Amino acid sequence: MEEGKINAKCEVVIIGGSAGSLEVLLQLLPNLNTLNSFALVIVLHRKSGEDNLLENLIRLKTKVPVQDVDDKTPLEPGNIYIAPSDYHLLFEKDHTLSLDTSEKVNYSRPSIDVAFESAAEIYGSTLIAILLSGANADGTKGLEIVKKSGGITVVQKPASAEVPFMPVNAIANMQPDYVLDINEILKFVTNINL
Numbered sequence: 001m002e003e004g005k006i007n008a009k010c011e012v013v014i015i016g017g018s019a020g021s022l023e024v025l026l027q028l029l030p031n032l033n034t035l036n037s038f039a040l041v042i043v044l045h046r047k048s049g050e051d052n053l054l055e056n057l058i059r060l061k062t063k064v065p066v067q068d069v070d071d072k073t074p075l076e077p078g079n080i081y082i083a084p085s086d087y088h089l090l091f092e093k094d095h096t097l098s099l100d101t102s103e104k105v106n107y108s109r110p111s112i113d114v115a116f117e118s119a120a121e122i123y124g125s126t127l128i129a130i131l132l133s134g135a136n137a138d139g140t141k142g143l144e145i146v147k148k149s150g151g152i153t154v155v156q157k158p159a160s161a162e163v164p165f166m167p168v169n170a171i172a173n174m175q176p177d178y179v180l181d182i183n184e185i186l187k188f189v190t191n192i193n194l
Contacts, residue, residue: 009125009126009193010037010038010126010127010128010152010192010193011038011039011077011123011126011127012038012039012040012041012075012091012119012123012126012127012128013038013039013040013041013127013128013129013130013189013192014040014041014042014043014115014116014119014127014128014129014130015040015041015042015043015130015132016043016044016112016115016116016129016130016131016132016138016139016142017043017044017045017112017131017132017133017134017139017156017166018044018045018108018112018132018133018134018135018136018138018163018166019045019133019134019135019162019163020132020133020134020161020162020163021044021132021133021134022044022054023133023162024132024133024156024161024182024185025042025044025058025061025132026057026061027182027186028182028185028186028189029058029061029062029064029080030061030062031186031190032062032063032064032189032190033063033064034064034078035064035077035078035079035080036192036193036194037077037078037193038077038078038192038193039075039076039077039078039079039080039081040064040079040080040081040189041075041080041081041082041083041089041097041115041119042058042080042081042082042083043083043089043110043111043112043115044082044083044110045108045110045112045134045138046085046110047085048085048086048109049085049086050085051085052068054082054085055068055082058080058082062080064078064079064080065078065079065080066079066080066081066082067079067080067081069081069082069083069084069089069097069099070099071097071098071099072092072096072097072098073096073097074095074096075091075095075096075097081097083110083115084099084110085110086101086109086110087099087100087101087109087110088100088101088102088105088109088110088111088114088115089110089114089115089118090114090115090118091115091118091119091121091122091123092122093122095122100114105138106136106137106138107136108136108138111138112131112138112139112142113138113139113140113141113142114142115142116129116139116141116142116143116145116146117141117142117145117146119146120142120145120146120148120149120151121149123149123151124149124150124151125149125150125151126151127146127149127151127152128151128152128153128154128192129142129143129146129151129152129153129154130154130155130156130185130189131143131153131154131155131156131166131167131170131176132156132161132166132167133156133161133162133163133164133166133167134161134163134165134166134167135163135165135166136165136166137165137166137169138166139166139170140166140169140170140173140174143155143170143174143176144173144174147174147175147176147177152177152178153174153176153177153178154176154177154178154179154180154185154188155167155170155171155176155178155179155180156179156180156181156182156185157179157180157181157184158171159181160181160182167179
């Protein structure tokens with residue numbers, strides 16, 4: 001990984017993933033002490049339901065505050081936000097998050113593509129999108145839009161992914177700025193905005 005290329009004005013980092021991505025987050029999150037002036041948004045494919053198991057698990061694994069996401073939740077630096085199950089997560093011009101129940105995309109709601117595309121429209125070059133392990137094509141189209149909007153794109157190195165289809169598909173269809181293993185992703189995130 002090249003040093004010094006991390007966006008010094010990052011406002012939002014979105015991490016998207018599906019099968020095998022929770023394990024990556026459980027290695028990453030305990031090592032984050034602060035978020036250096038940006039918000040971290042997590043969009044994972046998950047079963048429909050009203051439980052908060054994912055949010056509660058992540059709260060146990062990190063010192064960074066985890067905020068509940070409702071419609072029109074303000075997006076503030078230094079916090080983690082997790083897309084609720086069965087809603088697409090959208091980013092608004094007034095720096096709030098909104099929830100949407102429109103059709104599933106790539107068989108998923110929340111869809112990583114939807115969140116990446118929406119965030120790219122609002123945050124452009126101050127957005128970093130990270131795609132982790134998973135078993136379908138969700139995330140690739142969104143990464144392309146993030147890159148076209150001037151944002152930075154990161155894909156988990158397929159050899160380090162429990163389910164490599166999602167990162168392999170992204171690498172085959174677009175040119176991510178970085179392809180990193182789990183330790184490199186941790187180093188990358190902790191160096192944002194330093």
